[in-house]
Amino acid sequence: MDSRKTSIAVEMRVRDAGLRPTRQRIALAELLFAKGDRHLSAEELHEEALSAGVPVSLATVYNALHQFTESGLLRILAVEGSKTYFDTNTSDHHHFFVEGENRVFDIESGPVTVTNLPEPPEGMEIANVDIVVRLRPKRPA
Amino acid sequence: MDSRKTSIAVEMRVRDAGLRPTRQRIALAELLFAKGDRHLSAEELHEEALSAGVPVSLATVYNALHQFTESGLLRILAVEGSKTYFDTNTSDHHHFFVEGENRVFDIESGPVTVTNLPEPPEGMEIANVDIVVRLRPKRPA
DNA sequence: CTGTGTGCAAACTCTTTGCATAAGT
DNA sequence: ACTTATGCAAAGAGTTTGCACACAG
Numbered sequence: 001m002d003s004r005k006t007s008i009a010v011e012m013r014v015r016d017a018g019l020r021p022t023r024q025r026i027a028l029a030e031l032l033f034a035k036g037d038r039h040l041s042a043e044e045l046h047e048e049a050l051s052a053g054v055p056v057s058l059a060t061v062y063n064a065l066h067q068f069t070e071s072g073l074l075r076i077l078a079v080e081g082s083k084t085y086f087d088t089n090t091s092d093h094h095h096f097f098v099e100g101e102n103r104v105f106d107i108e109s110g111p112v113t114v115t116n117l118p119e120p121p122e123g124m125e126i127a128n129v130d131i132v133v134r135l136r137p138k139r140p141a
Numbered sequence: 142m143d144s145r146k147t148s149i150a151v152e153m154r155v156r157d158a159g160l161r162p163t164r165q166r167i168a169l170a171e172l173l174f175a176k177g178d179r180h181l182s183a184e185e186l187h188e189e190a191l192s193a194g195v196p197v198s199l200a201t202v203y204n205a206l207h208q209f210t211e212s213g214l215l216r217i218l219a220v221e222g223s224k225t226y227f228d229t230n231t232s233d234h235h236h237f238f239v240e241g242e243n244r245v246f247d248i249e250s251g252p253v254t255v256t257n258l259p260e261p262p263e264g265m266e267i268a269n270v271d272i273v274v275r276l277r278p279k280r281p282a
Numbered sequence: 283c284t285g286t287g288t289g290c291a292a293a294c295t296c297t298t299t300g301c302a303t304a305a306g307t
Numbered sequence: 308a309c310t311t312a313t314g315c316a317a318a319g320a321g322t323t324t325g326c327a328c329a330c331a332g
C-alpha cells in the first residue's frame with residue numbers, strides 16, 4: 001500500500017470533517033479507514049496505534065472517535081455490552097452479533113430489507129435502522 | 142389490582158425459573174411484570190423498588206436482573222449507551238430509540254418484517270433478530 | 283504568535299465481588 | 308439445621324475531565 005497517498009486522502013477527510021489534521025488524528029483515521037469496514041472499541045484502536053508505532057494516548061483516542069462520530073465518519077454500534085463499538089461503515093447495513101463473545105461482523109449487505117416500518121411519532125424522524133441478528137452456537141439436536 | 146393474586150402468580154414464575162422466591166425477587170418480579178412491557182435499567186428498578194417501600198439493595202437488583210435474564214424472563218436490550226437496559230418482553234419485537242435521550246420504546250408489533258435474512262455462518266443459529274429504529278428530532282426544513 | 287489538541291492522572295459512572303448476616307426450605 | 312440470598316462497602320472496568328505542555332495554522 002502507498003502510505004503517502006493514503007495519508008493525503010485521509011488528511012483531507014479529517015480536514016473536511018472540520019478537524020485539524022494532527023498527527024494523531026491522521027494516524028487514527030488511517031488505521032480506521034484503510035482496511036474497509038471495521039468495528040472496534042477505543043481500547044482496540046489504542047492498542048493498534050501503539051503497535052503501529054503511534055504513541056497516542058487513550059484519552060486522545062476517545063476524543064478522536066467521538067469527533068469522528070459527530071462528523072459522520074463513524075457510527076456507534078448498537079450492541080449490548082460494556083464497551084462502545086464504533087463502525088467505520090456509516091451507510092445502512094446490518095450486523096451479526098455473537099452471543100457470549102461480544103463479537104460483531106457485517107451482514108453482507110444486499111438482500112436484507114425491512115418492510116412495513118412504522119411511522120415515527122410526531123416531531124421525530126428516522127435517523128437510521130439497525131438490524132442485529134443475534135447468533136448462538138447451534139446446539140446439536 | 143389484586144396484589145395477593147399477583148404475588149402468587151409471580152411467585153410461581155420465579156420458582157419455575159429455578160430461583161428461590163425470596164421477598165426481594167418477588168417484589169422485583171412484580172414491579173417488572175405487573176404492567177406489561179417495560180425497558181429499564183438496574184438503577185431505575187432499584188429506585189422503583191425503594192419508592193414502593195421495598196428496601197432492596199442495588200447489588201440484589203443486579204443479581205435478580207441477571208438471574209431473570211438467564212432464566213428467560215427478561216432480555217437485554219441492544220442499544221448503545223453506558224447503561225444496560227432490560228426488556229420484560231422476551232418475544233420477537235422491535236424498538237424505537239431516541240438519540241440523545243437514550244430512551245427506548247416498543248414498536249407496536251405487527252406489520253414490521255424482515256425479509257431475505259442471510260444464512261448464519263456454519264455452526265451458528267439465529268437466536269433472535271433485533272431491529273432498532275433510531276429516531277432524531279425532526280429538524281424544520 | 284494564538285488557539286486548538288494532546289497527554290497524564292484523577293474523577294466518575296456503572297457494574298461486579300467478597301464476606302458477614304439474614305432468610306428460605 | 309443447612310443452604311442460598313442479601314446488603315454493604317470496596318474493587319473493577321470503561322470512559323470522561325482538568326490542566327499544563329506541545330503543535331498546527
